[in-house]
Amino acid sequence: MRNQSCKECAVGTYSLGTGIEFNEWDRLPTGFVNTGTSLDTSDNDSTENCTMSKWTPQGDFITSNSDECTATLMYTVNLKQSGTVSFQYLYPDTSIYFEFFVQNDQCQAMNGESKWIRRTERNEWDHHTVQLNRGNNVLYWRTTGFSLGMKVPKPALTQMMYKWIEPKLCTEDTKGAVKLPASGAKKPCHPCNPGFVLVNTTGCQPCQYGFYSDGADECTKCPVGTEPVLGFEYKWWNTFPKNMGTSCFTGMGQDCGEMRGWEVAGDHIHSTVASADNNYMMLIMDIPGFSPPQSTLENLDNPEIARITFIFETMCTADCELYLLMGPTRENTRSVEIWTGSREKQSYTYIIERNTSLAIVWAFQRTASFEQSRMYSSDVAKIYSINVTNVVGGVSSYCAPCALESTSGSSCVTCAPGQYIDKESSKCQACPPITHLKAHHHYGKESCIPCGPSSQNNLNHTLCYNDCKFVHHKDHRTWQYDFSLLSNSTTFTSAPRFTPKGVQYFHHFNIGLCGNQGRKLTFCVDNVTVEGGIDHEEGFARAVTSYICQSTLVPSDVMGFRTIVSSHPINLADHLIGVTTQTTLENITAKADLFPVEKGRALPDIIFFYKSTESTQTCKNGRASTVRLRCSPANIGSGAISVPRKCQEGTCDGCTFHFLWETMEACPLCSKSDYHEIVGACINGIQKTTYVWWEPKLCKEGIALPEQKVATCKTVDFFLKIGIITGTITALLLIITTCYFYKKNQKLEYKYSKLVMNANTKDGELPAVDSCAIMEGEDMEDDLIFMSRKSLFGKIKSIATKRTSDGFDCVPLKSSSGSVDMDM
Numbered sequence: 001m002r003n004q005s006c007k008e009c010a011v012g013t014y015s016l017g018t019g020i021e022f023n024e025w026d027r028l029p030t031g032f033v034n035t036g037t038s039l040d041t042s043d044n045d046s047t048e049n050c051t052m053s054k055w056t057p058q059g060d061f062i063t064s065n066s067d068e069c070t071a072t073l074m075y076t077v078n079l080k081q082s083g084t085v086s087f088q089y090l091y092p093d094t095s096i097y098f099e100f101f102v103q104n105d106q107c108q109a110m111n112g113e114s115k116w117i118r119r120t121e122r123n124e125w126d127h128h129t130v131q132l133n134r135g136n137n138v139l140y141w142r143t144t145g146f147s148l149g150m151k152v153p154k155p156a157l158t159q160m161m162y163k164w165i166e167p168k169l170c171t172e173d174t175k176g177a178v179k180l181p182a183s184g185a186k187k188p189c190h191p192c193n194p195g196f197v198l199v200n201t202t203g204c205q206p207c208q209y210g211f212y213s214d215g216a217d218e219c220t221k222c223p224v225g226t227e228p229v230l231g232f233e234y235k236w237w238n239t240f241p242k243n244m245g246t247s248c249f250t251g252m253g254q255d256c257g258e259m260r261g262w263e264v265a266g267d268h269i270h271s272t273v274a275s276a277d278n279n280y281m282m283l284i285m286d287i288p289g290f291s292p293p294q295s296t297l298e299n300l301d302n303p304e305i306a307r308i309t310f311i312f313e314t315m316c317t318a319d320c321e322l323y324l325l326m327g328p329t330r331e332n333t334r335s336v337e338i339w340t341g342s343r344e345k346q347s348y349t350y351i352i353e354r355n356t357s358l359a360i361v362w363a364f365q366r367t368a369s370f371e372q373s374r375m376y377s378s379d380v381a382k383i384y385s386i387n388v389t390n391v392v393g394g395v396s397s398y399c400a401p402c403a404l405e406s407t408s409g410s411s412c413v414t415c416a417p418g419q420y421i422d423k424e425s426s427k428c429q430a431c432p433p434i435t436h437l438k439a440h441h442h443y444g445k446e447s448c449i450p451c452g453p454s455s456q457n458n459l460n461h462t463l464c465y466n467d468c469k470f471v472h473h474k475d476h477r478t479w480q481y482d483f484s485l486l487s488n489s490t491t492f493t494s495a496p497r498f499t500p501k502g503v504q505y506f507h508h509f510n511i512g513l514c515g516n517q518g519r520k521l522t523f524c525v526d527n528v529t530v531e532g533g534i535d536h537e538e539g540f541a542r543a544v545t546s547y548i549c550q551s552t553l554v555p556s557d558v559m560g561f562r563t564i565v566s567s568h569p570i571n572l573a574d575h576l577i578g579v580t581t582q583t584t585l586e587n588i589t590a591k592a593d594l595f596p597v598e599k600g601r602a603l604p605d606i607i608f609f610y611k612s613t614e615s616t617q618t619c620k621n622g623r624a625s626t627v628r629l630r631c632s633p634a635n636i637g638s639g640a641i642s643v644p645r646k647c648q649e650g651t652c653d654g655c656t657f658h659f660l661w662e663t664m665e666a667c668p669l670c671s672k673s674d675y676h677e678i679v680g681a682c683i684n685g686i687q688k689t690t691y692v693w694w695e696p697k698l699c700k701e702g703i704a705l706p707e708q709k710v711a712t713c714k715t716v717d718f719f720l721k722i723g724i725i726t727g728t729i730t731a732l733l734l735i736i737t738t739c740y741f742y743k744k745n746q747k748l749e750y751k752y753s754k755l756v757m758n759a760n761t762k763d764g765e766l767p768a769v770d771s772c773a774i775m776e777g778e779d780m781e782d783d784l785i786f787m788s789r790k791s792l793f794g795k796i797k798s799i800a801t802k803r804t805s806d807g808f809d810c811v812p813l814k815s816s817s818g819s820v821d822m823d824m
Contacts, residue, residue: 019083025057033074036065055141064143066096066216073141079134086129087141091120092398095217097144102130102137121400121443158238190236190266191216195395203239212396225404225426227293227412228396231306235385237264243287248272249280261364262383271381277318277366277374283383284330287358289392293400306352306390308360313345316379318367324350325361333361334526337616345384349615360388401443403428418461420447431461452578452585452609458518465518466579470606472668479668481606482701483629485637486665487515489522492641493553494648506553507650508566511627511641511659513547513608518576524549524569547610548573548625548657550650572657573610573625585609588656590626594644595660597630603698605630606666619655627659629666631698639663669702682713 009015022029036053053069055062065071077085091098101115120126162181164170172179192204192215199205207219212228215236222228234241248256261281262269271281290306314322321340327333336350352358364381388394402412403419404426415421415428420442422429431437431448436457438447451457451464458465470481494507510522523545544551550570581604583590590607597605605628612623632639642660643650651657674697680688689709693699 018080023060025062026059027057028055028062031075033072035072035074037070037072038068061090064096064098064141066093066145066214068145070142070144075139076136077132077139078136079132082134083132084129085132085137085139086127088125088127089117089120090123090125091117092124093214094119094223094398095145095214095220099140099142100128100130101140101142102132103140104133104136104138124444124446190238193236193241194233194397195231206395209396212399214397222396222399225401225412226399227402229293229389229398229400230291230394230396231387231389231391232394233385233387233397235267237266237269239264240269241285244283244285246284247282248274249282250276250278268382268384270383271364273374273377274366275374277376277379278369279365281364281381283362285360285386285388286330287360287388287391289357290352290355290390291392292390293402304351304353305355306388307349308352308386308388309347309349310386311345311347311384312343312382313384314339314341314343314364314379314381316342316366316376318376318379320364320366320376320379320381321368322381323361323363323365324348325363326350327359327361328357330359330361333359351614401426403442415442417459418457420445431457433457434464436461436464452576454579455576463518463575465516465576466514466608468514470579472581472604472606474604477673478671479603480671480702481666481668483514483665486513486629486661486663488512490638490641494643494650497648504555508551508553509548509641509650509659510550511548511661513627513661520545520547520574522546522549524551525566526551526569544569544571546571546574546612547576548627548659550657570623571612571614572623574612574614575610577609577611579606579608581606583607586611588624588626590628590658594647594652594658595628595630595642603631603668623655623657625657625659627661630660630662631664631667632662633664633667633697633700635663637663637665639665664700667698667700670699670704671702674699674702675705685712685714687711687713 034054036050038050050069053065054071055064055073098117099115192198194215196204196206197213197219207213211219211221213219246261248259248261262283263272324337325333326336366376366379403415403421405411405413418431419428423444434451435448454470455464455466468483468487472479489510489512491510496504498504512522523543525543551566552568554565577586588609608627610625615622640662675691675693678690691705
């Protein structure tokens, strides 16, 4: 504001600029107006009842009404320049009209866009953006419920009746005892469960196929272009549904008689007071089978048939336990999950992968003690809602969009593999490359989810997988990897462990890393012998198929021979997130300190990231796994797999598992950068060039070493001899030449000097020379004395410089008497 100019935010901060955002809805923000009105102004009762039917803040979002009233949310804003308004919404309910529009301060519409908001899929949020003009803008969010033009009938009343829990284990005559309340009072009934409709004479009855209901309204026929989604959604507990029952068993496995294990309580069901704290309070639901919607193509790669989701809580003062058991019949079930102690209100989901009849059992036990006491009668388990999807013979609470015939027909059809339902045309469209479809959700292009790094979609676009190839770039160098030999299922067993009672057991892991078009080849079973025989008849879902699974092996002596019992199979990875050298991907971290590496190692580890959608009471978002591949030339073949030393269970938090796979197959393919050449000495005119790998060799296969090269050469001795001979000859020639010119110059100098000394000078002219030869008897050394002695170089220099411009030389002469005459 000081400079009246816009500046960028500092690093690590953000700003909406001149905008404003509302994302906290604990209460209605300042500036919003919230009203509730009735469309039928002639009905005073309706008008009065609608005054409380408003938008309700829910913390992270705000919800509208669901009755036949009009709820309006308004907000006024004055813009200095044109702008936009954008909001995120969830609108799956077909019995509510939702509109958004903008007016100016004269209540005139500000734009010509449709004010009706497009519906969304269940649990799928969408965005809506509208342009705003400069000046005042009044924003309206308005919802109106409807029921085919009919008034909603007044809620039915139920006569309340109170009775003692049987068997009655208390007395009401003692002072201070609670008396049984008087029966006969009436109170409104809770609505029917979704997919049912209230019939006055027979209570809640299911809607027929092709119709849906939220439980409070009449059954409505599915619109054209949609199909009913069948299932059971129980959230109101006036009575037990027809496919549910309850019973009680003693701690010794005997029937408790007429005692019920669970009771209904309007918005939940709860365990009853038992005759002993170690009794099992049983709740049972029977499912005849499963059938996904017609438009959902069978997905063999993600074999999810249905889901079971329930919300529960336990409140205990002792070591209570809540069991979830499943099996094909009530008599043949197995434990799926166990919750111990008090548990706050939470949701649990179990994925069904077999299309078979199913018995679901909840069993609550207050304590495992064998004492026949009732010290913990106040301990209780509550279940608020149960939702089972894709049930044969189920009811529909909503209708989902489906793909229509290519012509102008209105019948739903099944899309081909790799196709989704286009929202605009309701036709099947192919997913883009490098994407995969959500399981059982093919509506809209957003159903095509991009694959992670170094992964690709399979032929049916049902999953993303790695084809056992990986490429890494760093510092202008490229490493290429091929993990094809690791594509099959590989098993390893952890070090032996012991229970507090001394029973030995092992953790057995199966890993299927890559390839095979993403098919899951590893499986862990609930009962396997050393001969590999699997018992498919006993129990339900006794095998787990995934990319990585774990089971517990317990050695046991049975009937005189040694066997190994496998139990508790766990799915650790059912889809690939991506492959990278980074240590974090989509909130999954493979900490480097779990598997330390020696200093100076140039090759990075290649990390595969996996996720499992199967949630547990500890891992709300499912489990995750990382497999770290490390090049180790010493480990040939499948190599060695290990878990972190400080987390011998394979996990440090119970939800994310980490594995180190050391093998030569994790080394990159050899390239030119992995070898160097060694040039040998020239021996007898032959020189060899050899290629060798850099040590230590950290590559495999790829290119081979080049063949040894052989070439002719000249040795150093040969050239040395040539040099010595040439130098010697040159030196001799220089010496001979120097001596020759020295002698010749000495003779010429002497002759000239002699001539000058013997001449009879006359008028400065030299007499004619009779002869330059030495006369007989003359000594060449006669009285010729030089002024000074000079070196050979000096004499040569004198000869070159003493000649005058007229062509004569000046030579100083010295007589024997010591006088010097200079004659020209």
